[in-house]
Amino acid sequence: MFKFSFCEARKIPKGLNILRCWSSSSPYAAAKPHQLHQSPQELNAQEKNVVEKLFSGLLLSNRACLAQSITLTESTHPRKCLQARLLLRKALQHCKKCQEENKSYNFRIGLSGPPGAGKSTFLETLGKYLTSQGEKIAVLAVDPSSTTSGGSLMGDKTRMQELSRDMNAFIRPSPSSGHLGGVTRSTNEAIIMCETAGYRTVFVETVGVGQSEYEVADMVDMFVVLIPPAGGDELQGLKRGIMEHSHLVVVNKADGDLVQAALRMQYEYTSSLKFMRPISPNWKPKVMKVSSLTSEGIPELWAVMQEFHQTMVKTGELFETRRKQQRVWMWNYITQHIMQVFREDPRVKSHIQEMEKNVEEGLMTAGQAAEILLRRFVPDTVLS
Numbered sequence: 523m524f525k526f527s528f529c530e531a532r533k534i535p536k537g538l539n540i541l542r543c544w545s546s547s548s549p550y551a552a553a554k555p556h557q558l559h560q561s562p563q564e565l566n567a568q569e570k571n572v573v574e575k576l577f578s579g580l581l582l583s584n585r586a587c588l589a590q591s592i593t594l595t596e597s598t599h600p601r602k603c604l605q606a607r608l609l610l611r612k613a614l615q616h617c618k619k620c621q622e623e624n625k626s627y628n629f630r631i632g633l634s635g636p637p638g639a640g641k642s643t644f645l646e647t648l649g650k651y652l653t654s655q656g657e658k659i660a661v662l663a664v665d666p667s668s669t670t671s672g673g674s675l676m677g678d679k680t681r682m683q684e685l686s687r688d689m690n691a692f693i694r695p696s697p698s699s700g701h702l703g704g705v706t707r708s709t710n711e712a713i714i715m716c717e718t719a720g721y722r723t724v725f726v727e728t729v730g731v732g733q734s735e736y737e738v739a740d741m742v743d744m745f746v747v748l749i750p751p752a753g754g755d756e757l758q759g760l761k762r763g764i765m766e767h768s769h770l771v772v773v774n775k776a777d778g779d780l781v782q783a784a785l786r787m788q789y790e791y792t793s794s795l796k797f798m799r800p801i802s803p804n805w806k807p808k809v810m811k812v813s814s815l816t817s818e819g820i821p822e823l824w825a826v827m828q829e830f831h832q833t834m835v836k837t838g839e840l841f842e843t844r845r846k847q848q849r850v851w852m853w854n855y856i857t858q859h860i861m862q863v864f865r866e867d868p869r870v871k872s873h874i875q876e877m878e879k880n881v882e883e884g885l886m887t888a889g890q891a892a893e894i895l896l897r898r899f900v901p902d903t904v905l906s
């Protein structure tokens with residue numbers, strides 16, 4: 523379940539002696555301590571061969587290899603984790619080389635919006651438009667429900683049927699089970715795999731549930747929100763948060779009887795934008811309307827998306843943002859990992875409830891309770 527433990531734990535600061543908190547009840551129990559120190563160099567010839575084959579397949583843009591590569595990065599098996607590390611290293615080197623040599627930059631687009639806004643229809647229409655222009659596109663779905671329920675809401679539905687048959691499109695539903703770092707870590711790594719396979723435009727779609735949309739905003743270059751023309755209170759509440767994070771708001775279903783409503787929405791959202799601090803110094807967020815049924819507005823929308831991408835490349839903001847995102851994610855994963863190890867540690871676990879109660883009832887300050895728990899975890903730690 524916790525891929526991160528085997529692959530990354532040795533990067534954890536020395537002061538937190540993770541090896542000492544091993545327990546049979548811990549999700550890390552499956553890993554032998556020595557596995558933490560293994561590196562891809564220790565893979566045997568056969569295992570390395572699998573990685574070589576996948577990598578060659580990626581370079582040939584083979585969709586089956588791409589799917590297998592992503593599955594490998596989602597695996598929690600210790601040996602597969604090592605293989606995934608090797609493959610990711612090769613993939614990253616390849617992407618870096620391509621960027622430097624060709625000066626061509628991939629485009630990562632996040633798409634969010636309330637259920638029923640028409641995200642799959644929109645992606646199918648925009649995707650088909652792009653593949654008809656010779657683009658290769660990938661769609662990665664992020665479904666937060668899959669982390670908690672073990673199932674995937676979106677995976678159950680047959681979505682984007684036509685696009686999935688298109689040879690220039692790759693669609694990957696949400697991972698069916700979460701591991702440490704949640705769906706976000708797999709998605710970050712899936713993006714690299716897609717780019718290595720030559721899918722220059724990658725869409726990351728999320729159902730608009732709470733935190734997930736903000737997480738997606740932190741792994742893409744452009745964040746787009748799709749909304750239906752008539753919004754209830756829920757949409758009003760979302761408005762501010764959405765606007766603060768998005769580069770583009772798209773009012774969908776601007777067709778038939780809904781044209782007037784879509785126009786009104788466009789106007790309303792455009793006026794609210796005037797009161798918000800723009801997300802980027804180089805881009806003024808826009809509100810556009812499209813119909814995913816009739817394709818009206820789709821070419822214009824893509825033109826604006828490209829304008830955004832070019833502006834970000836030209837000003838250097840694209841690279842700065844990506845660098846920042848990678849730093850943030852690294853620390854997110856470390857924090858999540860350490861928190862998980864901490865909470866699962868038997869010396870800590872049995873005291874958490876008691877300490878929480880003490881704090882709630884005012885018998886102890888939060889700082890005192892935290893110190894007691896931390897000392898149980900790392901007895902010789904120096905607390906500031």
Ligand SMILES: Nc1nc2c(ncn2[C@@H]2O[C@H](COP(=O)(O)OP(=O)(O)OP(=O)(O)O)[C@@H](O)[C@H]2O)c(=O)[nH]1
Nearest residue numbers: 637638639640641642643774775776777813814815
């Ligand atoms: N009139 C009109 N209907 C649309 C348009 N786009 C989508 N729809 C309809 O809206 C409904 C929801 O579309 P989906 O694409 O399934 O929406 P979604 O946002 O992916 O929905 P979830 O999977 O629930 O998140 C479907 O009945 C679509 O046919 C559009 O541009 N115009």
